[in-house]
Amino acid sequence: xxxxxxxxxxxxxxxxxxxxxxxxxxxxxxxxxxxxxxxxxxxxxxxxxxxxxxxxxxxxxxxxxxxxxxxxxxxxxxxxxxxxxxxxxxxxxxxxxxxxxxxxxxxxxxxxxxxxxxxxxxxxxxxxxxxxxxxxxxxxxxxxxxxxxxxxxxxxxxxxxxxxxxxxxxxxxxxxxxxxxxxxxxxxxxxxxxxxxxxxxxxxxxxxxxxxxxxxxxxxxxxxxxxxxxxxxxxxxxxxxxxxxxxxxxxxxxxxxxxxxxxxxxxxxxxxxxxxxxxxxxxxxxxxxxxxxxxxxxxxxxxxxxxxxxxxxxxxxxxxxxxxxxxxxxxxxxxxxxxxxxxxxxxxxxxxxxxxxxxxxxxxxxxxxxxxxxxxxxxxxxxxxxxxxxxxxxxxxxxxxxxxxxxxxxxxxxxxxxxxxxxxxxxxxxxxxxxxxxxxxxxxxxxxxxxxxxxxxxxxxxxxxxxxxxxxxxxxxxxxxxxxxxxxxxxxxxxxxxxxxxxxxxxxxxxxxxxxxxxxxxxxxxxxxxxxxxxxxxxxxxxxxxxxxxxxxxxxxxxxxxxxxxxxxxxxxxxxxxxxxxxxxxxxxxxxxxxxxxxxxxxxxxxxxxxxxxxxxxxxxxxxxxxxxxxxxxxxxxxxxxxxxxxxxxxxxxxxxxxxxxxxxxxxxxxxxxxxxxxxxxxxxxxxxxxxxxxxxxxxxxxxxxxxxxxx
DNA sequence: CCATAATTCTTTTTT
DNA sequence: AGAATTATGG
Numbered sequence: 243x244x245x246x247x248x249x250x251x252x253x254x255x256x257x258x259x260x261x262x263x264x265x266x267x268x269x270x271x272x273x274x275x276x277x278x279x280x281x282x283x284x285x286x287x288x289x290x291x292x293x294x295x296x297x298x299x300x301x302x303x304x305x306x307x308x309x310x311x312x313x314x315x316x317x318x319x320x321x322x323x324x325x326x327x328x329x330x331x332x333x334x335x336x337x338x339x340x341x342x343x344x345x346x347x348x349x350x351x352x353x354x355x356x357x358x359x360x361x362x363x364x365x366x367x368x369x370x371x372x373x374x375x376x377x378x379x380x381x382x383x384x385x386x387x388x389x390x391x392x393x394x395x396x397x398x399x400x401x402x403x404x405x406x407x408x409x410x411x412x413x414x415x416x417x418x419x420x421x422x423x424x425x426x427x428x429x430x431x432x433x434x435x436x437x438x439x440x441x442x443x444x445x446x447x448x449x450x451x452x453x454x455x456x457x458x459x460x461x462x463x464x465x466x467x468x469x470x471x472x473x474x475x476x477x478x479x480x481x482x483x484x485x486x487x488x489x490x491x492x493x494x495x496x497x498x499x500x501x502x503x504x505x506x507x508x509x510x511x512x513x514x515x516x517x518x519x520x521x522x523x524x525x526x527x528x529x530x531x532x533x534x535x536x537x538x539x540x541x542x543x544x545x546x547x548x549x550x551x552x553x554x555x556x557x558x559x560x561x562x563x564x565x566x567x568x569x570x571x572x573x574x575x576x577x578x579x580x581x582x583x584x585x586x587x588x589x590x591x592x593x594x595x596x597x598x599x600x601x602x603x604x605x606x607x608x609x610x611x612x613x614x615x616x617x618x619x620x621x622x623x624x625x626x627x628x629x630x631x632x633x634x635x636x637x638x639x640x641x642x643x644x645x646x647x648x649x650x651x652x653x654x655x656x657x658x659x660x661x662x663x664x665x666x667x668x669x670x671x672x673x674x675x676x677x678x679x680x681x682x683x684x685x686x687x688x689x690x691x692x693x694x695x696x697x698x699x700x701x702x703x704x705x706x707x708x709x710x711x712x713x714x715x716x717x718x719x720x721x722x723x724x725x726x727x728x729x730x731x732x733x734x735x736x737x738x739x740x741x742x743x744x745x746x747x748x749x750x751x752x753x754x755x756x757x758x759x760x761x762x763x764x765x766x767x768x769x770x771x772x773x774x775x776x777x778x779x780x781x782x783x784x785x786x787x788x789x790x791x792x793x794x795x796x797x798x799x800x801x802x803x804x805x806x807x808x809x810x811x812x813x814x815x816x817x818x819x820x821x822x823x824x825x826x827x828x829x830x831x832x833x834x835x836x837x838x839x840x841x842x843x844x845x846x847x848x849x850x851x852x853x854x855x856x857x858x859x860x861x862x863x864x865x866x867x868x869x870x871x872x873x874x875x876x877x878x879x880x881x882x883x884x885x886x887x888x889x890x891x892x893x894x895x896x897x898x899x900x901x902x903x904x905x906x907x908x909x910x911x912x913x914x915x916x917x918x919x920x921x922x923x924x925x926x927x928x929x930x931x932x933x934x935x936x937x938x939x940x941x942x943x944x945x946x947x948x949x950x951x952x953x954x
Numbered sequence: 955c956c957a958t959a960a961t962t963c964t965t966t967t968t969t
Numbered sequence: 970a971g972a973a974t975t976a977t978g979g
Contacts, residue, residue: 301969329969354968373963428969495967595966617968651955658955764969784967806966822967845965846970960976 245283245315249276256516257281260288263510264483265503269547270532270828271523271790274485278457279308281483283315285455296453296475297325300460302765304788324453328468330764332431335438335449337760342442343434346424348639348756351763355623356644357381357427364415375408383409384416388429389467389497391436424641432467439474450478460788461486465497473509480510488543489536492784492822494814519547523790523831525554531834531860532827538859539817556866558835559857565842569605572795575835576611576778579793586612588792590779592826594804598797599780612777617785622762626717626732627739633711636677637696638755643676653720655684691715704753705744712736783826794830799838800851823856905954906933913954
């Protein structure tokens with residue numbers, strides 16, 4: 243069977259348009275990944291060497307997905323191809339050219355926690371008050387400067403308030419520190435290749451020759467550095483295919499500029515533009531809801547995304563009385579779905595902030611439902627893992643002061659802050675690393691330990707070496723002797739880390755510490771290492787980008803949470819939140835559930851938030867308000883009554899004498915309670931009420947003026 | 955130097 | 970509420 247058979251007209255065109263700049267504007271669910279993968283397969287069939295193709299995706303997950311799909315199309319060739327994120331691509335360039343960039347080959351990559359540590363230290367040295375100048379804010383600013391390719395020297399000239407002055411001075415010291423430590427941060431993975439390509443034309447040319455065909459996914463989310471890198475590489479052959487959707491631009495906070503996609507034609511004259519507008523993923527109902535939400539954005543181009551699938555189920559909307567109630571609702575529905583034969587892995591719970599995952603995790607755990615959290619508090623961020631990694635790093639890179647300081651007293655060896663500051667003074671005076679400054683005392687024992695381990699690092703397979711480090715350092719013994727539940731968990735995590743190392747070793751055949759360390763710094767969660775298991779997925783909306791699920795629970799649909807408080811002041815940011823909502827809705831194939839809570843515990847305080855504006859932006863007739871459960875008996879009515887205190891939803895149409903939660907009596911159905919009021923603006927006498935009656939009647943929709951109906 | 959108590963942040967989204 | 974940082978006393 244031909245690989246082109248399954249494509250529609252536009253997809254086919256995008257796949258077969260071989261040379262020159264190509265922009266594919268791909269609406270949600272329009273088969274974007276299929277186009278990219280088939281295009282790559284087709285290029286290879288046409289005789290393009292797989293080594294000449296570069297494909298960039300946004301996440302490791304997406305890269306893996308693409309690889310396996312290409313593999314299923316063309317087999318073997320997929321293995322050698324460069325399909326990666328911008329960051330791992332950048333790392334590859336750096337690895338191949340570290341000597342031109344002034345790094346020693348043992349360089350390591352610092353994560354954002356390490357960056358923060360460095361920044362805090364610099365602030366202390368400079369006697370800058372951290373309550374006035376928040377280290378995190380400084381880190382964020384430095385990161386965005388790097389991504390805008392603004393150097394410390396340049397920023398020094400343009401800083402124009404106190405905060406920026408502080409940032410400016412910290413920034414240059416921060417860069418020096420990274421250099422001294424023979425280390426890079428995440429942003430360097432983009433910045434350094436650009437530096438290299440700009441300074442060394444011959445090296446750039448080499449890569450231009452190598453990557454004659456370039457494909458970039460999620461182009462609307464590229465920032466200045468990524469944009470520049472792309473442009474440098476593509477400028478010679480201009481065989482560049484970018485795919486994106488302005489309505490799905492959700493990384494503005496990270497400096498992404500969706501205008502990159504709008505400016506594509508200007509950057510590359512004679513661009514071919516192809517629109518993909520048929521959605522193959524979602525039911526008509528879901529797509530309608532998504533379209534109606536996104537249409538509220540002012541700053542946007544009208545687009546006609548359509549679906550030929552069924553209308554499907556209505557969207558369930560549940561307004562819970564509390565955060566716990568919300569969790570229980572979701573869990574009940576998951577149980578129902580499972581009972582109906584749905585597998586857990588086809589279900590996802592999406593939230594705006596990572597902090598929301600906890601209550602759902604607790605609930606799922608209690609309900610004995612398997613789940614996995616994608617992203618969030620990262621496996622590699624756990625204390626024991628960070629300490630082990632710091633050991634590995636200092637063994638690998640003697641210049642890494644940050645890691646040394648982290649573990650020189652782990653486990654406790656009686657080396658305190660006084661010793662370390664003395665060491666720092668010596669290091670400064672002699673202009674050497676902390677490691678080299680060690681000459682005596684207990685710290686010398688530590689130095690000897692590291693030296694001893696360093697000698698062995700290339701003589702043992704990775705996993706055995708890690709075992710040796712755990713053993714000799716005393717980390718293992720410490721946890722073992724503690725005999726607490728917490729210590730046991732930590733030991734388990736260390737075992738898990740070893741299995742990650744083993745998997746890496748088996749998959750790549752690589753056993754060197756160096757490659758392992760570099761690789762691991764780009765992995766942001768370990769779920770991709772773990773085997774596929776049938777479990778409910780939990781993640782933020784940002785993390786779900788590019789994925790799809792049959793059943794989607796979008797929770798916490800409240801003002802202040804989603805849209806998030808911090809975005810309310812600014813129209814641009816509200817629009818980004820709305821695009822985020824659009825992304826969330828369009829992940830869903832079959833049935834969407836929206837939930838929120840009247841009262842929720844947030845930051846240790848009870849908070850009452852209004853319903854998210856995004857709910858009201860969805861046509862009412864697409865929503866099935868399952869807000870109030872059918873009332874079975876008088877007990878239930880009383881408990882509902884309690885719930886209703888704090889109820890703020892009053893339909894203030896004076897023509898209508900009923901509002902939600904009014905108790906009513908119907909001559910045939912008996913006592914009931916108003917669940918929702920469906921106003922008819924043109925003809926108020928046709929206003930409808932949804933009323934929950936006792937079983938066996940259930941929820942009925944009635945005209946409010948019906949003679950059999952009265953208020954109690 | 956270190957264990958514990960007290961106090962002060964922190965909360966958007968991520969490679 | 971929980972984590973992280975700082976103060977206190979042994």
